[in-house]
Amino acid sequence: MVRERSGRCSFSAFGGGEGSTSPTRRRLLFVTAGAGLALLVPPADATEAAMAEAIRQLVGEAPLEPGKVKLELPSIVENGNTVPLTVSVESPMTEADHVESIHIFNQKNPQPFVAAVHLGPRTGKAYVATRIRLADSQRIVAIAKLSDGSFRSGGADVIVTLAACTEQ
Amino acid sequence: MARVLINLPQRAKRGDIMEIKTLIQHPMETGYRLDNKGVAIPRDIINRFTCTYNGDEVFQAELFPAISANPFLAFSTVATESGELVFSWTDDRGQTQTETRQITVE
Amino acid sequence: MNFLLRPLVALATTIALAAAPDERRSGYDIAGPEIRAMQDDDTANPGNLWVLQGETLWGKPTGAADRSCADCHGDAQMTMKGVAARYPAFDAVLARPLDLEQRINQCRTEHQKAEPLAWESEDLLAVTAFVARQSRGLPITVSASLELRPFLALGKQLFEQREGQLNLSCSQCHDDNWGKQLAGNLIPQGHPTGYPIYRLQWQSLGSLQRRLRNCMTGLRAEPFEYGAPQAIALEFYLMERARGMPMDAPAVRP
Numbered sequence: 001m002v003r004e005r006s007g008r009c010s011f012s013a014f015g016g017g018e019g020s021t022s023p024t025r026r027r028l029l030f031v032t033a034g035a036g037l038a039l040l041v042p043p044a045d046a047t048e049a050a051m052a053e054a055i056r057q058l059v060g061e062a063p064l065e066p067g068k069v070k071l072e073l074p075s076i077v078e079n080g081n082t083v084p085l086t087v088s089v090e091s092p093m094t095e096a097d098h099v100e101s102i103h104i105f106n107q108k109n110p111q112p113f114v115a116a117v118h119l120g121p122r123t124g125k126a127y128v129a130t131r132i133r134l135a136d137s138q139r140i141v142a143i144a145k146l147s148d149g150s151f152r153s154g155g156a157d158v159i160v161t162l163a164a165c166t167e168q
Numbered sequence: 169m170a171r172v173l174i175n176l177p178q179r180a181k182r183g184d185i186m187e188i189k190t191l192i193q194h195p196m197e198t199g200y201r202l203d204n205k206g207v208a209i210p211r212d213i214i215n216r217f218t219c220t221y222n223g224d225e226v227f228q229a230e231l232f233p234a235i236s237a238n239p240f241l242a243f244s245t246v247a248t249e250s251g252e253l254v255f256s257w258t259d260d261r262g263q264t265q266t267e268t269r270q271i272t273v274e
Numbered sequence: 275m276n277f278l279l280r281p282l283v284a285l286a287t288t289i290a291l292a293a294a295p296d297e298r299r300s301g302y303d304i305a306g307p308e309i310r311a312m313q314d315d316d317t318a319n320p321g322n323l324w325v326l327q328g329e330t331l332w333g334k335p336t337g338a339a340d341r342s343c344a345d346c347h348g349d350a351q352m353t354m355k356g357v358a359a360r361y362p363a364f365d366a367v368l369a370r371p372l373d374l375e376q377r378i379n380q381c382r383t384e385h386q387k388a389e390p391l392a393w394e395s396e397d398l399l400a401v402t403a404f405v406a407r408q409s410r411g412l413p414i415t416v417s418a419s420l421e422l423r424p425f426l427a428l429g430k431q432l433f434e435q436r437e438g439q440l441n442l443s444c445s446q447c448h449d450d451n452w453g454k455q456l457a458g459n460l461i462p463q464g465h466p467t468g469y470p471i472y473r474l475q476w477q478s479l480g481s482l483q484r485r486l487r488n489c490m491t492g493l494r495a496e497p498f499e500y501g502a503p504q505a506i507a508l509e510f511y512l513m514e515r516a517r518g519m520p521m522d523a524p525a526v527r528p
Contacts, residue, residue: 061362074308078459082236082474084308106234110200113232122226124185124245129242133198133234161458171326175317189317195477238320239479 001003051105051141054112057150058143060126069102069154071142073132080160085114087142087150089126093119099126108138123161134160170194172267174255180247187218187228189242192257193266198233214239215257220250240271247273289487297500300467300519301527304460309474313526321403321472321524324396324479328404331397343401350408357522358406362407362510364422369512371425373509375402375481376501393500399479403470406523413520414467429511432504438495444508458517465516468525478494479524482509488515 036141055064077083091099098121105113109141117128126144134140173191176256180186192214199211200210211233226245248272258264286325302310314320332350335342347353366378378401379390391398395425416422432443447456448464455461469482476484483505487497497506 074306076458078306079474081477084312109234111234112200114234115232116230117243118228119243120226122221122224122248123244124243124246127242127244128229129240131240132238133236168266171323173322173326175318189315191317191320191323193320193323238323240318240320244316 004075026117043054046120046131048107051112052106054105055107055141055143058145062149063129064143064151064153066153068152069144071104071154071156073140073156073158075157076159076161080129080136083134083158084129085132085140086125086129087144089144089153091126091144091146093121093124093126096147098123098147101149102126102128103143103145104132105141105143106132106138107140108136108153109134114140115143133159134162170187170253170257170265172257172265174179174267174269176253176271178270179274182247182249184247184274185244186247186271187242187244188253189240190217191238192238193238194257194259196231196235196237196239200233212260214257214259217241218256219243219245220254221245222249229246247271249273284316284473298465298516299463300465300516300522301462301471302387302522302525303423304453304462305527309526309528313468313522319472319524319526320396320474321479321526322405322407324400324470324525325407327396327462328400328407332404337382337386339385339387341386342352343381346381348383348425354408356409356412356415358402358409358523359412362425362506362513363417364419369421370503371422371506371510372420373483373506374405375483376506378402378405394481394484399470399481400450402481403524405480406521409521410523411520413511413518414516416510416517418514422510426505426514428504429507429509429514432508433511437465437490438493440493440495444489444491464512465519466512468517468522469528470523471525473527475528481514 062129070088070090072086072088073083085103085104087104089099089102091097093099098117101116101118103116105112106114113126114132115130117127119126132140137157137159139155139157141153146152171193172182173189177186194214195212196214197212198212198252199209199210202207203209213231213235215231215232217229217231218225219263227243229241239257250271253269253271254266255269256266257263302313305313316322329350334360343351358374361374361377362379365368365372365377374392375398378398382388383390392402410497436443436446439452444464447461452461452463466482469485470479473485473486474477483498485501486505486508487500490497498508
């Protein structure tokens with residue numbers, strides 16, 4: 001049985017803790033690099049800067065225009081372990097004009113990446129839904145790469161409250 | 169073999185945009201957790217998902233530890249012709265699970 | 275219905291409603307739209323991964339007797355309908371109630387001649403979820419028989435008794451303060467309609483006993499051992515308290 005490590009929430013003792021797999025704030029960060037090499041590095045969280053860097057690596061010097069990308073997730077979530085998320089992009093999804101990929105980033109998890117999906121005209125709709133883990137209240141950003149090489153972005157803020165004594 | 173749930177229509181009209189929903193049993197172990205003896209639990213996540221439609225890749229996802237356990241993915245594809253959709257999930261150990269569903273397009 | 279009786283019944287119903295409005299709310303009733311959507315859609319509800327596994331186990335011969343659940347019980351959709359809504363139930367030989375997990379393990383040891391499944395093991399959760407799924411939408415109807423009364427009384431006493439370093443009873447939160455916020459969470463009434471539940475916190479399926487242990491740990495109380503008579507009595511009291519409410523296993527909860 002795996003115990004939730006302390007640090008994430010002082011309320012974890014209120015029925016929350018057992019078996020949780022949430023990322024925690026005080027931790028040793030394991031980075032799995034290349035061929036499964038694990039490096040032990042001091043505690044670190046993804047920060048706004050880390051997210052900005054990850055986005056820059058994707059976008060390069062291209063301008064990042066807001067709009068067309070709709071990122072939906074509940075504005076307040078009771079539990080950060082399983083947060084439903086939907087991204088949709090306004091696009092005709094034709095051979096000539098479609099979304100090639102959607103990239104989702106976060107600010108405060110251990111690393112800035114959440115998921116990247118690759119689409120095309122065969123997808124019909126520029127849309128994806130999944131469930132994500134959030135270590136804390138933060139801003140989530142989705143970036144769409146369009147077939148003309150341009151990038152669009154959208155984002156949403158989410159407040160993660162801590163699991164308390166939720167007996168159901 | 170992990171349990172999998174896949175939802176897609178069995179029949180569709182040509183040109184219809186079909187919604188596909190998938191769910192697979194997997195811990196999505198982040199690599200950031202310690203067990204109760206203080207030993208790091210190695211990362212083990214599904215890092216890649218693909219969906220092919222009669223051999224053509226129509227959707228692909230790269231997943232990171234921020235994706236919840238028992239990963240859920242919903243996406244869409246255009247019904248083009250009758251045939252099979254193949255769904256595969258690959259984890260950090262290099263194991264791939266594959267599921268196939270038939271579709272009739274009228 | 276006889277047309278002369280109709281107005282009488284209508285009147286009686288009106289009085290009953292006015293006298294005792296049902297203020298009971300399940301975890302589903304108070305859940306947000308995202309959690310409800312996740313529970314309602316069979317492909318989106320991760321609890322169904324265990325139901326699927328339970329269905330396989332149901333048909334698989336096991337133990338020295340080489341018998342499957344289906345060999346005795348047939349099609350679970352027929353034979354297990356409403357069964358989970360009646361547990362814990364009295365076992366005449368043991369002269370005490372057994373919960374559904376214990377009943378499944380009793381079947382294994384007595385009829386399949388197999389080892390009992392460990393509490394919270396994937397297989398026990400799977401079979402329990404599969405059986406509980408067959409009661410979806412059906413009202414909780416635990417037995418009101420005389421021999422169960424002492425166990426009900428014990429369960430009620432445990433529910434109302436202050437516990438742990440925080441010195442709180444179940445009742446103080448779930449009877450007196452439901453609907454209020456505890457940190458970011460809404461305090462539910464604590465009706466066990468949907469067990470085993472897929473709890474987002476756990477990212478897994480878990481039993482009512484696991485949930486009770488969580489709550490007790492939260493109170494800084496010593497949790498009951500799995501299968502302890504107190505745990506079963508508390509389960510039984512909770513089911514009696516939720517009598518008539520529809521089952522929604524496998525439920526999704528925060």
